[in-house]
Amino acid sequence: MTTDYTPMWQELGLDLAGHEALLNVLGTAYTDIYLSQKNRPEGMGYFDFVMSEVHGLRIKELMDEKAAGRKIIGSYCVFVPEEIVLAANATLVGLCSGADFAMEKVEQLLPRNTCALIKSSFGFKIGKVCPYLESADMIVGENTCDGKKKAYETLGTLVDNLYVMDLPQTKTDQTRDLLKAEYMKFKTAVEELTGITVTAESLKSAIDVVNAKRAAIHRLSALRKADPAPISGLDALLANQVFFYDNPARFTESVNKICDELETRIQEKTGAFPAGAPRILVSGCPQAVPNWKLHMIVETAGAVIVGEESCVGERGTRNLTADTGTTVDEMMDAIVDRYFQVDCAIFTPNPQRLDHIQEMVTAYNAQGVIHYGLQFCQPYLMESIPVEKALEEKNIPCLRVETDYGMEDAGQLKTRVEAFIEQLR
Amino acid sequence: MTTDYTPMWQELGLDLAGHEALLNVLGTAYTDIYLSQKNRPEGMGYFDFVMSEVHGLRIKELMDEKAAGRKIIGSYCVFVPEEIVLAANATLVGLCSGADFAMEKVEQLLPRNTCALIKSSFGFKIGKVCPYLESADMIVGENTCDGKKKAYETLGTLVDNLYVMDLPQTKTDQTRDLLKAEYMKFKTAVEELTGITVTAESLKSAIDVVNAKRAAIHRLSALRKADPAPISGLDALLANQVFFYDNPARFTESVNKICDELETRIQEKTGAFPAGAPRILVSGCPQAVPNWKLHMIVETAGAVIVGEESCVGERGTRNLTADTGTTVDEMMDAIVDRYFQVDCAIFTPNPQRLDHIQEMVTAYNAQGVIHYGLQFCQPYLMESIPVEKALEEKNIPCLRVETDYGMEDAGQLKTRVEAFIEQLR
Known part of the structure; x- marks a missing residue:
């Protein structure tokens, strides 16, 4: 600074x-x-x-x-x-x-x-x-x-x-x-x-602003489908993290600008990782700044993270709010409908999340899934077991990780991640 | 058998x-x-x-x-x-x-x-x-x-x-x-x-049966106020546990029969423990059969448990269902009103539970509270900290215990419980 x-x-x-x-x-x-x-x-x-x-x-x-x-x-x-x-x-x-x-x-x-x-x-x-x-x-x-x-x-x-x-x-x-x-x-x-009353006009405009931010992130996500991956998982995670802090309009503009660059990189086959690097989807608990631990361990081991099924990732951003309403009440309904689709593990049952993980595996050509669970996070740790079972039934390798913000387990985690990546090569 | x-x-x-x-x-x-x-x-x-x-x-x-x-x-x-x-x-x-x-x-x-x-x-x-x-x-x-x-x-x-x-x-x-x-x-x-439709008559009768079971347990609980305590905490806990298994009418009759005996014991000053034994309220997670670990440790250390603020105890049984309704819908409302009062830690906020713990301390002349938390039971472990704080502010000693069904920690638990009891003498 x-x-x-x-x-x-x-x-x-x-x-x-x-x-x-x-x-x-x-x-x-x-x-x-x-x-x-x-x-x-x-x-x-x-x-x-x-x-x-x-x-x-x-x-x-x-x-x-x-x-x-x-x-x-x-x-x-x-x-x-x-x-x-x-x-x-x-x-x-x-x-x-x-x-x-x-x-x-x-x-x-x-x-x-x-x-x-x-x-x-x-x-x-x-x-x-x-x-x-x-x-x-x-x-x-x-x-x-x-x-x-x-x-x-x-x-x-x-x-x-x-x-x-x-x-x-x-x-x-x-x-x-x-x-x-x-x-x-x-x-x-x-x-x-x-002291300001929400009007149809202000709400419509707000829906547009937030949707634009999400659309930019969707665009970024879609570009991660390419091989070689034009951007690292760490960098894409950071964009997803900054989503929560930044001025919305500037964020949208900046992400779209990166996307323009990534499109060129894809045409030129320029990757953040070599073509053919093992591709991993991370699924589970949110990773807030500066929790970059898992992404760092995975990517320094030579694999690339191509998507985050997470609140800080597609679970949080995937759906747009319908912008067809004309009254405040119609738009509030659209907002409710949009957020009610969020497939957080607090819901029971929560089959949409499992479907979404599998959709993401296909969409991003991931070869394996690492389920990221924060220790003592009961909803996600509970769900990780049926998630792993369902993925393995479809021959999608899954590694369940349970960790915290400390670095005490970094060595052990690295060993497990490296062994998992070997399995994907 | x-x-x-x-x-x-x-x-x-x-x-x-x-x-x-x-x-x-x-x-x-x-x-x-x-x-x-x-x-x-x-x-x-x-x-x-x-x-x-x-x-x-x-x-x-x-x-x-x-x-x-x-x-x-x-x-x-x-x-x-x-x-x-x-x-x-x-x-x-x-x-x-x-x-x-x-x-x-x-x-x-x-x-x-x-x-x-x-x-x-x-x-x-x-x-x-x-x-x-x-x-x-x-x-x-x-x-x-x-x-x-x-x-x-x-x-x-x-x-x-x-x-x-x-x-x-x-x-x-x-x-x-x-x-x-x-x-x-x-x-x-x-x-x-x-294949049987609930009628006003059958629902009224069911409310009476369950209320009678609760009233018998209330009577038993009230008798635990005496010093010397006419019944051990272990025995009273057992009655509260059998509440969930037994034929309701027979249970009610059997508890009332014990209560008759306890009334005589109180008149004769016959106790399960000597007069003046330290009196403890247990509060927290439910203790299902055969989870008698904490009660056993406390009572073999010479203190007597005089109440359970627990699902297997007063939290579960304290309120009767109003029997004033005449239609099924009125009685269903009475049932909802009764159960909606249960002050389980899953509710937020949950101030009624803290009030109830303090009321029980007074009613049963308890000198201290042991908060019983099952390891990894987030709602009760979370609540145990403000509960302890509130009790200590009123000079009511509180021991927070976090345990499971194993006996590995029995020795350590015994030491902590004995030290706590010493504090009450």
């Missing part, structure tokens, strides 16, 4: 020493993992810049928005509809949850046997090192898994602006009504926060 | 060798833990007999009922309304889930990090050692915690008669409607199974 953002961080109440330590670790990790990659698309320069300014310029932008009266809303989940937030002239940002921080204090509030993602979100709050969280005017929780659902009760004692959204566990007409009621309540809450 | 039930077990498809091994372990444990107790009420002879015949005479009764055309419905949770089952002339039984069995095979279907109760339910099925499960015409699952919710997807591949009930995660008017809709659907499913 070229600018000194210390006064801004101080104003946000960050723990400056802890925050600096975090940025140093993040910077070193980014250099080691990302900048060391060979044959990267030039367009990734944009994301290198974004990451170098992730707690700097982007926060400055949010602070400028706040100064101009716009509200910032933070979220931990793809079930929080960005359309509604944008339509009420607010900004949605994903909150920090991809690295361990202040774990000793976290484990005084949460059981040790809680997944790394949840513990991390607490660590960033307790350690005062997440400027997104500290700048948020409203933090949105949601009743997805037991871990998050119960953790929000405690998070509510740490922050004074937590809003919790209920979610259904099954997909029926009645539970769709529940989701609609929750989204209507959320719309009201956001309108109250911003 | 005096009768040879082998032909019946064979007919049910039990694994006879495995089942015999289980009964031997159970019998030895019961002798060591229960029959070795001093100063027991004579009325416990009934429960000694019930336990000695738990896979014998009781199953014979169920088989006789089946032969007479009555259906048997098995359940794993206090959210399954016995009133509806009885009103359709069926019998509800709790299913086996208190001991480890066939764990190696279970862990091929469920993640290792799954709570002992869920793994146990699979173990009894896979090992073919639960005659209740094998005799059931319908098995009812319910979307409580993530672990059970997702495990039922797999259990559905092991049994051919699984019915899963959805449950809400919050308590609002809309989620009460969801519970009502689920109970109406369940009523229809049970009616279809039995």
Whole structure:
């Protein structure tokens, strides 16, 4: 970062020493993992810049928005509809949850046997090192898994602006009504926060903005079908991660620009990896910045990740919101219909997810699937067993990985991943 | 057992060798833990007999009922309304889930990090050692915690008669409607199974039968307030466990008979423990037969357990169903209202549970609370931390225990429990 953002961080109440330590670790990790990659698309320069300014310029932008009266809303989940937030002239940002921080204090509030993602979100709050969280005017929780659902009760004692959204566990007409009621309540809450009423016009425009962002990611994903893969899984994952942080219009433009470049690379048969490199689909729990561990291990072992069946990936972005509605209620229905299709493992039964994994294997010409489970994430760990069984019945090799944000198991993981890749060659 | 039930077990498809091994372990444990107790009420002879015949005479009764055309419905949770089952002339039984069995095979279907109760339910099925499960015409699952919710997807591949009930995660008017809709659907499913339509008369009668069973347990609980405690926690826990298995009318009569005896014991100041013995409330996860581990450790250390804030205890039995309705719909509403009050940790927020723990501490003159958490049971482990905090703020000592069905940690647990009891003296 070229600018000194210390006064801004101080104003946000960050723990400056802890925050600096975090940025140093993040910077070193980014250099080691990302900048060391060979044959990267030039367009990734944009994301290198974004990451170098992730707690700097982007926060400055949010602070400028706040100064101009716009509200910032933070979220931990793809079930929080960005359309509604944008339509009420607010900004949605994903909150920090991809690295361990202040774990000793976290484990005084949460059981040790809680997944790394949840513990991390607490660590960033307790350690005062997440400027997104500290700048948020409203933090949105949601009743997805037991871990998050119960953790929000405690998070509510740490922050004074937590809003919790209920979610259904099954997909029926009645539970769709529940989701609609929750989204209507959320719309009201956001309108109250911003003082701006969502109109048909603003909602239509917001749907277009979010759809454009998703369409750009769809375009990027489709280009990963080529062999040689024109972009690494690490770089594509980063784009999916930045999806949650960046200014939507700029993000869309930047991703489309990379896609233009990738199209040229495909024509020229320029790959991030050699043609014929083993192709792997990653499926399972979300990987938030800076959780690049699995992708790094897979790709330094010579295989390329060609897709993420994940909240930070196609599960989160795959469907567009229908833009055919003309009234707010019609558009709210379209939003509900779109999000109700998200095949998160919290739903029971959840056969759509298994179908989608198999569709992705075919679409991206993957030779194998690595199921990424965060330790203690019951919904995904539970689902990983029938997923593996179903894939193997179709002769699609599957490796189930259960890990956390620590590097203690990196050696063991590397050995297992390498053996799996050998099996695919 | 005096009768040879082998032909019946064979007919049910039990694994006879495995089942015999289980009964031997159970019998030895019961002798060591229960029959070795001093100063027991004579009325416990009934429960000694019930336990000695738990896979014998009781199953014979169920088989006789089946032969007479009555259906048997098995359940794993206090959210399954016995009133509806009885009103359709069926019998509800709790299913086996208190001991480890066939764990190696279970862990091929469920993640290792799954709570002992869920793994146990699979173990009894896979090992073919639960005659209740094998005799059931319908098995009812319910979307409580993530672990059970997702495990039922797999259990559905092991049994051919699984019915899963959805449950809400919050308590609002809309989620009460969801519970009502689920109970109406369940009523229809049970009616279809039995071919018997629930009438106002049969439902009224069923409500009375279940309320009488609860009232008997309430009476037993109230008598535990006395010092010296007229009955051990182990014996009272057993009555609460048998609540789920026994013929309702006989259970009610037997509990009331013990209560008559306990009233005499209280007048005579006869205790299961000396007056002044430290008094402990156990709060947390359910303890199914033969999970007597914590009670045994506490009571062999010289303290007496005076109440269970648990599904197998007051959380499960505390409220009666209002019997003022005259139509089926009015009574269904009363049933929904009754069960909607159950303060299971799956709900968010769940302040009623904390209130209830404190009420029980006062009512039973407990000097301390042991929070019993099954390892990997996220909802209760999550809640245990704020529960402990709230109790300690009121100067009520609290010990948080996290354990499973194994005996590997018994020594360590004993040391912690003894130190906790010392603190109460």
